[in-house]
Amino acid sequence: MTNKMNRRTFGGLLLGGAAASTLASVGAYAADGSVRLIWWGNPERDKRTNAVVDMFQKATGAEVLPETYAWGDYWQKLATQAAGKNLPDVIQMDYRYIFEWARRGQLAALDEFVGNGIDLSDYDPNQLASGKVDGKLYGISLGANSMSHVYNKTVLDKIGVTLPDQTTWTTDDFVQIGKDLKGKLPEGMYFTENMGQYEPRLQTWMRSKGKDLYTAEGKLAFDEADLAEFFTYWKMVQDEGLSPPADLQAQDSGKMEESMMATGHGLFNFLHSNQLVAMQKLVPDEIDIVMIPNNGPHAGQYLKPSMFFSMAEGSQDKATAAAFINYFVTSNEANNVLLIERGVTGDASVRAEILPKLNKTEQKIINYLNVVSTHVSPLPPPPPQNAGEIDRALRPAWDEVAFGRIGPEEQAKAFYANAKSILERT
Amino acid sequence: MPARQGRLVRFWRRNGAGYMFLLPWLIGFFGLTLGPALASLYLSFTNYDLLRPPQWTGLDNIKYALFNDVKLRHSLSVTFQYVIFGVPMRLAVALGLAMILDRSVRGVGFYRAAFYLPSLLGASVAISVMWRQLFGAEGLINTLLFLATGWQGPSWISHPDYALWTLIALNVWQFGSPMIIFLAGLRQIPEDLYEAASMDGASGWRQFRKITLPLLAPVIFFNLVLQTIEAFKAFTQAYIISGGQGWPADSTLFYSLYLYIEAFANFRMGYASLLAWILLLIIGAFTALAFWTSKYWVYYEDESR
Numbered sequence: 001m002t003n004k005m006n007r008r009t010f011g012g013l014l015l016g017g018a019a020a021s022t023l024a025s026v027g028a029y030a031a032d033g034s035v036r037l038i039w040w041g042n043p044e045r046d047k048r049t050n051a052v053v054d055m056f057q058k059a060t061g062a063e064v065l066p067e068t069y070a071w072g073d074y075w076q077k078l079a080t081q082a083a084g085k086n087l088p089d090v091i092q093m094d095y096r097y098i099f100e101w102a103r104r105g106q107l108a109a110l111d112e113f114v115g116n117g118i119d120l121s122d123y124d125p126n127q128l129a130s131g132k133v134d135g136k137l138y139g140i141s142l143g144a145n146s147m148s149h150v151y152n153k154t155v156l157d158k159i160g161v162t163l164p165d166q167t168t169w170t171t172d173d174f175v176q177i178g179k180d181l182k183g184k185l186p187e188g189m190y191f192t193e194n195m196g197q198y199e200p201r202l203q204t205w206m207r208s209k210g211k212d213l214y215t216a217e218g219k220l221a222f223d224e225a226d227l228a229e230f231f232t233y234w235k236m237v238q239d240e241g242l243s244p245p246a247d248l249q250a251q252d253s254g255k256m257e258e259s260m261m262a263t264g265h266g267l268f269n270f271l272h273s274n275q276l277v278a279m280q281k282l283v284p285d286e287i288d289i290v291m292i293p294n295n296g297p298h299a300g301q302y303l304k305p306s307m308f309f310s311m312a313e314g315s316q317d318k319a320t321a322a323a324f325i326n327y328f329v330t331s332n333e334a335n336n337v338l339l340i341e342r343g344v345t346g347d348a349s350v351r352a353e354i355l356p357k358l359n360k361t362e363q364k365i366i367n368y369l370n371v372v373s374t375h376v377s378p379l380p381p382p383p384p385q386n387a388g389e390i391d392r393a394l395r396p397a398w399d400e401v402a403f404g405r406i407g408p409e410e411q412a413k414a415f416y417a418n419a420k421s422i423l424e425r426t
Numbered sequence: 427m428p429a430r431q432g433r434l435v436r437f438w439r440r441n442g443a444g445y446m447f448l449l450p451w452l453i454g455f456f457g458l459t460l461g462p463a464l465a466s467l468y469l470s471f472t473n474y475d476l477l478r479p480p481q482w483t484g485l486d487n488i489k490y491a492l493f494n495d496v497k498l499r500h501s502l503s504v505t506f507q508y509v510i511f512g513v514p515m516r517l518a519v520a521l522g523l524a525m526i527l528d529r530s531v532r533g534v535g536f537y538r539a540a541f542y543l544p545s546l547l548g549a550s551v552a553i554s555v556m557w558r559q560l561f562g563a564e565g566l567i568n569t570l571l572f573l574a575t576g577w578q579g580p581s582w583i584s585h586p587d588y589a590l591w592t593l594i595a596l597n598v599w600q601f602g603s604p605m606i607i608f609l610a611g612l613r614q615i616p617e618d619l620y621e622a623a624s625m626d627g628a629s630g631w632r633q634f635r636k637i638t639l640p641l642l643a644p645v646i647f648f649n650l651v652l653q654t655i656e657a658f659k660a661f662t663q664a665y666i667i668s669g670g671q672g673w674p675a676d677s678t679l680f681y682s683l684y685l686y687i688e689a690f691a692n693f694r695m696g697y698a699s700l701l702a703w704i705l706l707l708i709i710g711a712f713t714a715l716a717f718w719t720s721k722y723w724v725y726y727e728d729e730s731r
Contacts, residue, residue, distance in 0.1 A: 066568070072669070072670050073670075073688075075691065076690035076691055078477045079477070079690055079693060080476070080690065082476060082477050083476040083477070083695070104475075104477040104478055105477070105478070106477055192729065196589065245580075246585075246674075247563065247580045247581040247584050247585040247674075248563050248581055248584075249584075250581070250584035250585070250673065250674040251562055251563060251581050251583065251584045251671075252667075253669030253673065254563070254669055344443070385693070388691070388692070389691075389692050392671060392687075395671065395673065396672070396673065396675045396676045399586065399674045399675035400586075400675045403585070403586055403674070403675060405586070405675070426473060
């Protein structure tokens with residue numbers, strides 16, 4: 001676990017006092033309180049976020065105490081802090097959790113700050129809407145992203161293979177390409193990591209068939225046979241030798257640096273589009289990003305808010321918290337540092353400012369999202385309570401299939417029943 | 427009531443200073459141990475989810491634990507395997523090494539320190555991370571195996587058949603603290619018993635069985651109880667090595683890990699409190715069992731039998 005408390009606070013305060021009197025842009029962000037900020041991330045995100053925290057402190061004289069954790073530890077930490085009535089003022093939120101946290105009274109409605117501390121006049125209303133719960137704004141989206149496949153372009157180019165049109169390719173094409181590449185990949189590299197373990201991959205599978213994971217009422221939106229098909233497909237991919245053997249694949253405990261792609265064992269990897277930036281830092285070869293192959297006639301993917309900034313209901317200094325969120329979301333200088341590491345911002349003027357400054361990798365994400373945005377279906381309803389538990393149950397269930405302890409169909413039956421009972425539990 | 431007051435004053439004069447010295451501990455015990463323990467007993471009967479105030483749900487949690495919770499049963503069996511195999515192996519290694527180090531060989535001090543070192547590192551995150559590396563597909567263990575036999579081993583750490591055993595191996599490797607206690611125990615055994623035995627022509631193995639083991643029994647008993655309790659509570663190693671989830675395929679889902687996931691990932695703090703109390707009862711039962719059997723195999727020198 002990483003817990004980075006700011007050591008530059010004192011210096012920041014000193015500098016802040018001096019800077020506040022000289023900088024012209026300060027007026028809009030003036031605040032002098034002290035707030036805590038928490039996010040999940042990766043080393044690259046931490047670096048950029050800490051830099052923006054420093055800039056905000058210098059510009060305003062306010063104090064921001066940052067804390068960061070890996071995704072896996074983050075929600076547990078946050079729940080503990082909530083129980084201790086000690087939540088940070090500004091909280092990075094995920095679409096999966098924002099409804100639960102808002103409805104359990106932990107988050108502050110931001111509507112009173114809109115136009116009054118937080119300037120959203122240039123912000124895309126569609127992206128903004130994803131942060132609304134029961135008609136009130138509980139989180140401001142920090143960017144849009146979508147699911148994706150990334151692949152090692154250097155290796156593929158060297159072999160001389162070009163991929164089919166990414167908007168129409170199918171899961172059968174995917175397997176066929178894998179089979180054609182057999183024996184041509186570098187030693188130890190498999191065609192793809194196995195994605196039978198991923199809930200988002202399962203979701204695109206279901207949506208491609210015109211279904212989904214959950215209905216708006218919080219019930220399962222697919223049936224047992226669909227799941228059996230999914231498990232069978234990914235077991236076939238493993239048995240064909242297109243994905244690594246189960247024990248090698250299982251070494252990936254969810255950290256990007258342990259992924260098959262980062263360890264040189266996978267040509268293809270599943271990622272959210274904004275994560276391309278971090279993944280490219282881990283892979284010496286050039287990687288590229290494409291849409292997920294279809295297994296049905298419907299669009300499996302959707303544009304989703306990558307993450308939000310929310311405010312704790314118990315915050316003692318909501319004005320400063322709002323000022324920080326405003327600076328983070330709307331200021332050019334902050335976003336020149338942040339760029340699109342958290343996704344592509346919905347603020348039009350910021351986007352115009354940063355787009356020309358993006359490097360090649362970041363440019364790929366923009367191009368990718370441009371393609372995706374014409375081939376998406378609408379944002380699914382927010383997942384029900386306990387959906388996180390079902391997500392966590394998928395990996396061990398898949399592992400049992402991968403290690404041959406249970407057949408795909410049998411496991412589909414067991415997992416389906418288990419998921420249903422999890423949803424019924426309080 | 428002057429008589430009573432007098433007694434109080436006398437009590438204070440005699441013991442006051444002692445209790446003052448104890449005060450920090452007493453505050454800690456009541457404030458940080460007993461208080462939370464009682465709170466968790468109350469929470470066991472609620473649906474507390476960390477974010478909202480708890481609501482009384484009566485016996486719902488207990489019913490679920492007894493009749494519906496498949497994962498509870500599974501995690502118990504994982505933990506039992508860990509205890510039943512891990513503890514005796516750790517004690518055997520600790521005792522064996524203690525007997526070797528009990529002899530006066532040159533540099534024995536250095537060896538003792540060296541063997542104790544792994545325990546100092548304890549159940550730390552760094553060690554667990556190192557273990558992941560050692561037992562991974564391309565880890566040191568497999569490299570050595572390949573060099574020695576030409577056989578490419580699996581990823582021990584992420585294979586459901588072996589993952590638990592790598593954790594047991596980690597537990598055995600940290601044998602330092604029972605070893606030190608065994609060493610102290612061995613020093614207590616009078617040398618003349620061995621001299622007499624060897625004059626009577628008893629073999630080394632016979633000496634071990636007839637002198638060392640019986641006289642060391644109290645120490646073995648002490649270590650057994652302590653190590654069993656520790657093994658039941660094992661958490662950090664499993665948390666780090668299994669990706670915090672008991673992976674692969676729930677094969678390292680220790681009871682303590684399951685409890686943690688229920689509390690902090692699934693937001694069922696009420697249910698997790700019940701799980702904690704169940705663990706307490708299980709550890710209590712095991713300890714009681716050990717004490718009950720001890721009268722048949724533990725011999726204290728000041729006892730007459």
